[in-house]
Amino acid sequence: MTNRSRLPVIVGVHQITDTNSPPASARSPKELMVAAARGAAMDSGASDLLKAIDGVTVVRQFSDTLPRFASPFGRMENPPWSVARALGCNPRELLYTTAGGHTPQVVVTRFCEEIAAGRLSCALMVGAEALRTQHAAQKNGTDLDWSEAAPTPPESFGVERASFSDLEGKYGLNAAIYGYPIVEQAIRRQRQLSPSVHAHRMGALMARLAEVASSNPLATRRTPLTAAEIASVSEKNPYIGYPYTRYMNANVFVDQSAAILVCSAKMADDYGVPDAKRVYLHGAAAGNDHWYVTEREPMQRSPAIREVVRRTLSRAGVGVEQVSFFDLYSCFPSAIEIACAEIGLSEDDPRNFTITGGLPFFGGPGNNYVTHSIAAMVEKLRSSPTAYGLVTANGSYLAKHAAGLYSARMLEGPWDHTNSQGLQAQLNAVPMAPLIDGAGGAASIESYTLAVRANVVEKAIIVGRLRDGNQRFLANIENDDQALLQSFIESDRLGAEGTVRTIDGKCRFAL
Numbered sequence: 001m002t003n004r005s006r007l008p009v010i011v012g013v014h015q016i017t018d019t020n021s022p023p024a025s026a027r028s029p030k031e032l033m034v035a036a037a038r039g040a041a042m043d044s045g046a047s048d049l050l051k052a053i054d055g056v057t058v059v060r061q062f063s064d065t066l067p068r069f070a071s072p073f074g075r076m077e078n079p080p081w082s083v084a085r086a087l088g089c090n091p092r093e094l095l096y097t098t099a100g101g102h103t104p105q106v107v108v109t110r111f112c113e114e115i116a117a118g119r120l121s122c123a124l125m126v127g128a129e130a131l132r133t134q135h136a137a138q139k140n141g142t143d144l145d146w147s148e149a150a151p152t153p154p155e156s157f158g159v160e161r162a163s164f165s166d167l168e169g170k171y172g173l174n175a176a177i178y179g180y181p182i183v184e185q186a187i188r189r190q191r192q193l194s195p196s197v198h199a200h201r202m203g204a205l206m207a208r209l210a211e212v213a214s215s216n217p218l219a220t221r222r223t224p225l226t227a228a229e230i231a232s233v234s235e236k237n238p239y240i241g242y243p244y245t246r247y248m249n250a251n252v253f254v255d256q257s258a259a260i261l262v263c264s265a266k267m268a269d270d271y272g273v274p275d276a277k278r279v280y281l282h283g284a285a286a287g288n289d290h291w292y293v294t295e296r297e298p299m300q301r302s303p304a305i306r307e308v309v310r311r312t313l314s315r316a317g318v319g320v321e322q323v324s325f326f327d328l329y330s331c332f333p334s335a336i337e338i339a340c341a342e343i344g345l346s347e348d349d350p351r352n353f354t355i356t357g358g359l360p361f362f363g364g365p366g367n368n369y370v371t372h373s374i375a376a377m378v379e380k381l382r383s384s385p386t387a388y389g390l391v392t393a394n395g396s397y398l399a400k401h402a403a404g405l406y407s408a409r410m411l412e413g414p415w416d417h418t419n420s421q422g423l424q425a426q427l428n429a430v431p432m433a434p435l436i437d438g439a440g441g442a443a444s445i446e447s448y449t450l451a452v453r454a455n456v457v458e459k460a461i462i463v464g465r466l467r468d469g470n471q472r473f474l475a476n477i478e479n480d481d482q483a484l485l486q487s488f489i490e491s492d493r494l495g496a497e498g499t500v501r502t503i504d505g506k507c508r509f510a511l
Helices: 029-043 079-087 103-116 131-140 166-170 176-191 195-214 227-231 265-270 303-316 333-343 366-382 423-428 482-490
Strands: 008-018 055-058 093-097 122-130 155-157 255-264 280-288 325-327 388-395 400-407 441-453 456-466 472-477 497-503 506-510
Touching: 008 029, 008 103, 008 265, 008 280, 008 366, 029 079, 029 122, 029 255, 055 079, 055 103, 079 093, 103 122, 103 155, 103 255, 103 280, 103 366, 103 388, 103 400, 122 131, 122 366, 131 255, 166 472, 176 195, 176 333, 176 441, 176 456, 195 227, 195 333, 255 265, 255 366, 280 303, 280 423, 303 333, 303 388, 303 400, 303 423, 325 366, 333 388, 366 388, 366 400, 441 482, 456 482
Parallel strands: 055 093, 055 122, 093 155, 325 388, 472 506
Antiparallel strands: 008 255, 122 255, 280 400, 388 400, 441 456, 441 497, 456 472, 497 506
């Protein structure tokens, strides 16, 4: 077998969005995945490929990722085994990923590595979320059964690690709806913008997503929204984690599924996959920034995004100006803003930074969004066979990053992934912030976010700097005074001077 016959190629993709089915008749996560996998095989023009699959990887469901999304209706004990069994295939490799929005791109890259090395011939990646149905069933008392036993537990793929440190958790920085706003406020401070001006800019950014989603039949929110509507607080659009309104957050309560089939060029030939269906991964890279938000110096930069995308493009000899289509990970405004800055893409670039409508408007199906992103890119590139499309992905709180450059152009030469060698060591060497606990003395606010429920501020999470020594610390407001907490919305507190002291083992900031 020649290296050319082992050239990896994406041959089939399929996406599903269910929006109207009542819980009693809605599809389960397994049913959504099986339907997406069969759709991907049909899309390839060679439905018999399902029988040839020798590797199945399922993207971890949110119900198995975060306790607050745990399903009361049971679960599959081994999702890839359940999917393979339903499809009637007998793969020798069954993997269930760890958590992270970056994982679909990492999985596709791994498929290409394994196929190029001759260890796999045909691989399926699939994922699904049914949180819309799960939430509705819990609300109206519908009983569902999504459980399925398996002979063995799944083999895990990826690294399992908490998204926040013990120190961050101590002060409430324990969810993405707070981690990304902390980064957002650091961006605002760097740009020297008032809260109102910055809110409008975030609204304009997200309105670009909404515009694309409005014409995407698979999007879960298809009503076009203006920058003012996205930025303005209302009953339908309250603050979640300040300064983000609801329309600036990924929409996780969706029923969506997507699947991607990758095989060797020889298998594509043997099964008669038309050339017009074939799309190639021309470059890929992955790497992590310092794992925890408060370790990064500064918080509004991402050396990992910059270097991952640079290496991805350089593998193909392509500059960012030569990329026709982008789908940047878009769970919150800060993810887009930082990616644009690091890649060298203007936030108002006419090419736009999404082809789907992004996680707030297309839908944010847990860890599986980028499977949709890649599938949409494959479909886009089939109709523009000389174009390049860039997909970026991130996991945790802007910690784990991956990118892929795709094109229907046949890859020249053998596939290789050597461009990622040494990258993580380079990123690990980036200096970290001087972070301490038990701080005391004169200090200022470097960044902050607010936990808001029904437009009432419940908690302020502050990242501060000591005046003496410039060490960074985390704190909450002393006594959690309600009037003072509300004032963090009414007045700009970035850079505010005050005093921090440690009370009962926790840092408390007072203006």
